[in-house]
Amino acid sequence: xxxxxxxxxxxxxxxxxxxxxxxxxxxxxxxxxxxxxxxxxxxxxxxxxxxxxxxxxxxxxxxxxxxxxxxxxxxxxxxxxxxxxxxxxxxxxxxxxxxxxxxxxxxxxxxxxxxxxxxxxxxxxxxxxxxxxxxxxxxxxxxxxxxxxxxxxxxxxxxxxxxxxxxxxxxxxxxxxxxxxxxxxxxxxxxxxxxxxxxxxxxxxxxxxxxxxxxxxxxxxxxxxxxxxxxxxxxxxxxxxxxxxxxxxxxxxxxxxxxxxxxxxxxxxxxxxxxxxxxxxxxxxxxxxxxxxxxxxxxxxxxxxxxxxxxxxxxxxxxxxxxxxxxxxxxxxxxxxxxxxxxxxxxxxxxxxxxxxxxxxxxxxxxxxxxxxxxxxx
Amino acid sequence: xxxxxxxxxxxxxxxxxxxxxxxxxxxxxxxxxxxxxxxxxxxxxxxxxxxxxxxxxxxxxxxxxxxxxxxxxxxxxxxxxxxxxxxxxxxxxxxxxxxxxxxxxxxxxxxxxxxxxxxxxxxxxxxxxxxxxxxxxxxxxxxxxxxxxxxxxxxxxxxxxxxxxxxxxxxxxxxxxxxxxxxxxxxxxxxxxxxxxxxxxxxxxxxxxxxxxxxxxxxxxxxxxxxxxxxxxxxxxxxxxxxxxxxxxxxxxxxxxxxxxxxxxxxxxxxxxxxxxxxxxxxxxxxxxxxxxxxxxxxxxxxxxxxxxxxxxxxxxxxxxxxxxxxxxxxxxxxxxxxxxxxxxxxxxxxxxxxxxxxxxxxxxxxxxx
Numbered sequence: 001x002x003x004x005x006x007x008x009x010x011x012x013x014x015x016x017x018x019x020x021x022x023x024x025x026x027x028x029x030x031x032x033x034x035x036x037x038x039x040x041x042x043x044x045x046x047x048x049x050x051x052x053x054x055x056x057x058x059x060x061x062x063x064x065x066x067x068x069x070x071x072x073x074x075x076x077x078x079x080x081x082x083x084x085x086x087x088x089x090x091x092x093x094x095x096x097x098x099x100x101x102x103x104x105x106x107x108x109x110x111x112x113x114x115x116x117x118x119x120x121x122x123x124x125x126x127x128x129x130x131x132x133x134x135x136x137x138x139x140x141x142x143x144x145x146x147x148x149x150x151x152x153x154x155x156x157x158x159x160x161x162x163x164x165x166x167x168x169x170x171x172x173x174x175x176x177x178x179x180x181x182x183x184x185x186x187x188x189x190x191x192x193x194x195x196x197x198x199x200x201x202x203x204x205x206x207x208x209x210x211x212x213x214x215x216x217x218x219x220x221x222x223x224x225x226x227x228x229x230x231x232x233x234x235x236x237x238x239x240x241x242x243x244x245x246x247x248x249x250x251x252x253x254x255x256x257x258x259x260x261x262x263x264x265x266x267x268x269x270x271x272x273x274x275x276x277x278x279x280x281x282x283x284x285x286x287x288x289x290x291x292x293x294x295x296x297x298x299x300x301x302x303x304x305x306x307x308x309x310x311x312x313x314x315x316x317x318x319x320x321x322x323x324x325x326x327x328x329x330x331x332x333x334x335x336x337x338x339x340x341x342x343x344x345x346x347x348x349x350x351x352x353x354x355x356x357x358x359x360x361x362x363x364x365x366x367x368x369x370x371x372x373x374x375x376x377x378x
Numbered sequence: 379x380x381x382x383x384x385x386x387x388x389x390x391x392x393x394x395x396x397x398x399x400x401x402x403x404x405x406x407x408x409x410x411x412x413x414x415x416x417x418x419x420x421x422x423x424x425x426x427x428x429x430x431x432x433x434x435x436x437x438x439x440x441x442x443x444x445x446x447x448x449x450x451x452x453x454x455x456x457x458x459x460x461x462x463x464x465x466x467x468x469x470x471x472x473x474x475x476x477x478x479x480x481x482x483x484x485x486x487x488x489x490x491x492x493x494x495x496x497x498x499x500x501x502x503x504x505x506x507x508x509x510x511x512x513x514x515x516x517x518x519x520x521x522x523x524x525x526x527x528x529x530x531x532x533x534x535x536x537x538x539x540x541x542x543x544x545x546x547x548x549x550x551x552x553x554x555x556x557x558x559x560x561x562x563x564x565x566x567x568x569x570x571x572x573x574x575x576x577x578x579x580x581x582x583x584x585x586x587x588x589x590x591x592x593x594x595x596x597x598x599x600x601x602x603x604x605x606x607x608x609x610x611x612x613x614x615x616x617x618x619x620x621x622x623x624x625x626x627x628x629x630x631x632x633x634x635x636x637x638x639x640x641x642x643x644x645x646x647x648x649x650x651x652x653x654x655x656x657x658x659x660x661x662x663x664x665x666x667x668x669x670x671x672x673x674x675x676x677x678x679x680x681x682x683x684x685x686x687x688x689x690x691x692x693x694x695x696x697x698x699x700x701x702x703x704x705x706x707x708x709x710x711x712x713x714x715x716x717x718x719x720x721x722x723x724x725x726x727x728x729x730x731x732x733x734x735x736x737x738x739x740x741x742x743x744x745x746x747x748x
Binding site for chain 2 (some may be wrong): 130141150196197364
């Protein structure tokens with residue numbers, strides 16, 4: 001099974017609507033793959049907030065409207081921020097029946113009153129336990145950060161380094177939300193507090209965007225990237241329903257299964273896209289994915305090991321933090337970045353000698369975790 | 379907070395009754411003391427949590443189960459909290475026995491909020507028929523917000539009565555009858571005799587003098603104003619009005635009462651129309667003047683205020699909602715008390731009241747209603 005085509009719109013504050021964004025990403029993925037749209041057997045669409053923000057559900061039929069006369073099976077998948085990661089997981093499973101499947105992730109988040117948007121995103125948390133207590137997403141991750149700091153001595157400065165690295169990478173990615181934004185440590189450390197200890201620069205931005213993938217049963221071109229593993233695990237929806245909040249069980253379980261399926265271990269991974277919706281989430285992911293021991297992610301960051309020229313480059317396109325986080329598009333966008341890197345087509349941000357890439361896509365505060373491992377075939 | 383399977387020990391966070399793993403009974407675990415594990419101060423508002431900053435506190439019970447509590451105050455790590463009862467609100471007067479005299483919109487609103495916060499409510503009206511209707515209205519309202527079981531429990535604390543004498547054992551009475559001094563005087567003279575000596579007696583008046591109403595009581599130190607805003611369940615503000623004789627104890631009790639209902643109290647001296655209405659009266663009056671002078675259309679006046687001052691509703695529509703007769707009465711009250719010409723009602727308002735154009739309730743005010 002292969003990723004044979006990728007397409008991604010610019011991420012950011014865009015004047016395009018949901019259908020236009022979706023179409024652009026699909027168009028680019030089809031063009032990139034060389035497989036005609038008429039040979040696509042099914043489409044899996046990842047979208048999170050359309051129902052709440054645009055009052056647009058029945059997303060599969062909306063996508064059908066963009067493809068006149070095709071009338072193929074289209075299904076929308078929603079698992080909060082991991083919607084298009086989960087859509088890819090479903091697409092891969094469906095290859096037992098279909099030959100070529102399209103995965104689309106799309107989200108339109110700008111142009112909506114901020115407090116409504118914040119509430120909308122809260123829909124990924126338990127309505128009684130989290131939402132009624134005002135546990136908005138930055139607040140939940142702030143609690144994770146507090147505990148991580150208390151248990152492992154991680155500091156706000158470490159988080160700032162994570163943000164800085166993401167912005168540096170985004171400056172090399174034309175399609176990133178913050179491609180043009182110049183950021184330094186001082187700016188990060190002086191940014192306003194959102195939820196203690198998290199500052200504005202610890203949070204991913206509110207982005208519009210779409211990303212699409214063509215997934216095929218057979219290899220057709222040298223540019224096709226092999227899918228070694230696809231794993232999805234779930235856990236309780238609320239942070240308060242766990243015993244330990246400095247680690248996500250869903251990630252640990254999905255990682256273990258994915259490594260087994262791929263026949264590799266964490267140390268074989270050359271590059272990774274992790275779900276850094278908040279800087280702290282990147283640190284937790286590094287530990288849960290086994291790139292280091294629990295509590296040691298800060299050491300990798302301090303040594304610059306996650307930068308483009310480090311031991312394990314993370315978020316090479318800027319991550320959710322600076323590439324942007326159009327929620328439903330994020331999972332597919334991560335795969336676009338890994339595929340570009342493994343093909344050697346990542347331009348200025350190309351990591352040398354990258355053969356195996358891993359993408360970790362999380363829904364909510366670790367309630368869903370989808371992991372994909374991809375490999376460049378000789 | 380949690381439900382535990384009696385046999386296999388699986389922990390559930392919802393009332394699931396039976397364990398899907400071993401099919402045994404799942405029962406609620408009694409809340410233990412909660413230890414603060416971490417907290418975050420939230421500085422960004424969201425539409426259900428507009429008031430910031432607030433704190434989200436991560437707590438742990440004695441079994442290591444976590445929980446989240448929203449708090450207006452900061453609790454440091456290691457601090458121990460009592461198990462959350464009715465929970466979210468600051469006040470501690472859940473279970474209070476209280477009386478409400480009057481079954482108007484405000485009276486019912488107070489009853490609904492009090493019942494939803496665990497209080498026992500005696501609602502007094504002159505007729506059984508009105509009480510029956512009030513009970514139905516309250517029940518219908520609460521059904522929108524509560525599970526059937528909780529609603530029934532709350533309605534179990536609702537005690538309507540046509541006899542004011544039934545208020546002999548309550549700790550607080552709020553009078554919410556028609557805005558007429560003579561009528562209110564009569565009720566307070568009765569309440570002074572009926573109520574326990576240490577019961578707090580309050581008026582929900584919006585424009586009469588709390589001190590003058592308090593003269594009906596032998597001991598005015600137990601008297602004050604507790605002024606709610608309509609619709610009571612949705613409006614966060616309560617003006618607590620301290621008369622010249624109101625004791626600190628009475629005042630503190632009223633503040634605690636408002637907080638128990640999840641409201642945000644403000645304290646004001648007894649002064650014509652207190653804070654909100656005193657600001658509102660010249661504001662509404664000016665809007666009526668602008669309309670009367672033909673400066674702008676009624677639609678544009680409301681649109682200007684909504685978009686320019688970020689009010690949810692324009693002044694003309696607001697007057698229609700309150701009722702022009704009520705607004706006029708408040709204006710006359712404040713005008714008579716202060717002798718200040720700035721409160722002289724606009725001619726157009728006087729004219730409209732004379733013509734019976736009272737707003738929504740008469741089908742026509744500044745706007746038409748059908």
